[in-house]
Amino acid sequence: MKALVMDSFGGPEKLHWAEVPTPVPAANEVLVQIAYAGLNPVDWKIADGHLQKMLPHHFPLILGWDAAGTITQVGKDVKTWKAGDKVFAYCRKPAVQWGTYAEYITLEAGNVAKAPSNLTFAQAAGVPLVALTAWQALHEVALLKPGENILVHAGAGGVGGYAVQFAKNQGAKVFSTAGTKNQGFLKELGVDYPIDYTTKPFPQSVREVTKDGMDVVFDCVGGETLTQSYGLVKRGGRLVSIVDTPDKNLCEKLGIYGVFHFVRPDGAELTQISQALENEKVKALPVDERKLADAAEAHRESRKRHLRGKIVFKI
Numbered sequence: 001m002k003a004l005v006m007d008s009f010g011g012p013e014k015l016h017w018a019e020v021p022t023p024v025p026a027a028n029e030v031l032v033q034i035a036y037a038g039l040n041p042v043d044w045k046i047a048d049g050h051l052q053k054m055l056p057h058h059f060p061l062i063l064g065w066d067a068a069g070t071i072t073q074v075g076k077d078v079k080t081w082k083a084g085d086k087v088f089a090y091c092r093k094p095a096v097q098w099g100t101y102a103e104y105i106t107l108e109a110g111n112v113a114k115a116p117s118n119l120t121f122a123q124a125a126g127v128p129l130v131a132l133t134a135w136q137a138l139h140e141v142a143l144l145k146p147g148e149n150i151l152v153h154a155g156a157g158g159v160g161g162y163a164v165q166f167a168k169n170q171g172a173k174v175f176s177t178a179g180t181k182n183q184g185f186l187k188e189l190g191v192d193y194p195i196d197y198t199t200k201p202f203p204q205s206v207r208e209v210t211k212d213g214m215d216v217v218f219d220c221v222g223g224e225t226l227t228q229s230y231g232l233v234k235r236g237g238r239l240v241s242i243v244d245t246p247d248k249n250l251c252e253k254l255g256i257y258g259v260f261h262f263v264r265p266d267g268a269e270l271t272q273i274s275q276a277l278e279n280e281k282v283k284a285l286p287v288d289e290r291k292l293a294d295a296a297e298a299h300r301e302s303r304k305r306h307l308r309g310k311i312v313f314k315i
């Protein structure tokens, strides 16, 4: 099959086409013909070598952890899927080597979910990684409850765009940060209190609305944004970051629960997300369709950290 590969760590210029063997599904796996692959910041973080301590990497390496497409073959023990099923998946594997910037990928049957019938493959490819991250952060880690206050950083991005919608569905009061041009987009997503972090320090904007602070802060930015968020969390509240690990000592001192979360593949949860999209309880984020041949340029744009919604690649 044809794939976009890297032979060593480095920038977007390292991506090049190669002919590689089409993978063969193991007994518990399915083979998916990829229609669209989703771009995530983790793709260029892997390219830079940032995940070397977390996971083994093998070259030539195919980037890409999101896909939507059609099952073409199933392993001998797979009873839940058949050839022809339209699916989407968060495609992280135990080692980084076989990604979705390629024509085919093998996936554990339990990590795949039926693609939402009301979405195109292009729209569906932008969902799994970011929506699962938001789902797990809010429902499993922060245990967000109805009536609570939550501040979601980067609500116009991939993870934040789903997080604010899941939080609204949970009955929370939702605050979210974005730049000036994305304030209207935050409102469209259902954010109660859009906050422009570029015109005023965001802690000040939050305090102008509520002196109590937040039950939950979900940090999708890290760095200085995380640093400035500690003081906004109520005693007994939760601070979940998907970028940096919260300072344990500071959290203890403030009486808050602070944790880093790394998203895991989960077909059952992705099925619930698929159903929420089909029932229109959640809107798919806008996708910007590109050719896979233009992946290097898309990586350069993603690195600037100001995309709205998702970039997806037609395979």
Ligand SMILES: NC(=O)c1ccc[n+]([C@@H]2O[C@H](COP(=O)([O-])OP(=O)(O)OC[C@H]3O[C@@H](n4cnc5c(N)ncnc54)[C@H](OP(=O)(O)O)[C@@H]3O)[C@@H](O)[C@H]2O)c1
Pocket: 040, 041, 042, 045, 129, 130, 133, 153, 154, 155, 156, 157, 158, 159, 160, 177, 178, 179, 180, 181, 182, 197, 220, 221, 225, 241, 242, 243, 261, 262, 263, 302, 305, 306, 307, 308, 309
């Ligand atoms: N740990 C995990 O499992 C996990 C999973 C998924 C993602 N992540 C990480 O989480 C981060 C977000 O991922 P993503 O896919 O959502 O990224 P993304 O879609 O590329 O995020 C872009 C968004 O970030 C916003 N933004 C940039 N700087 C900001 C700031 N200082 N304050 C508020 N918003 C800001 C931008 O809004 P404006 O243009 O309006 O500024 C833009 O809409 C990445 O670092 C990614 O690697 C981690």
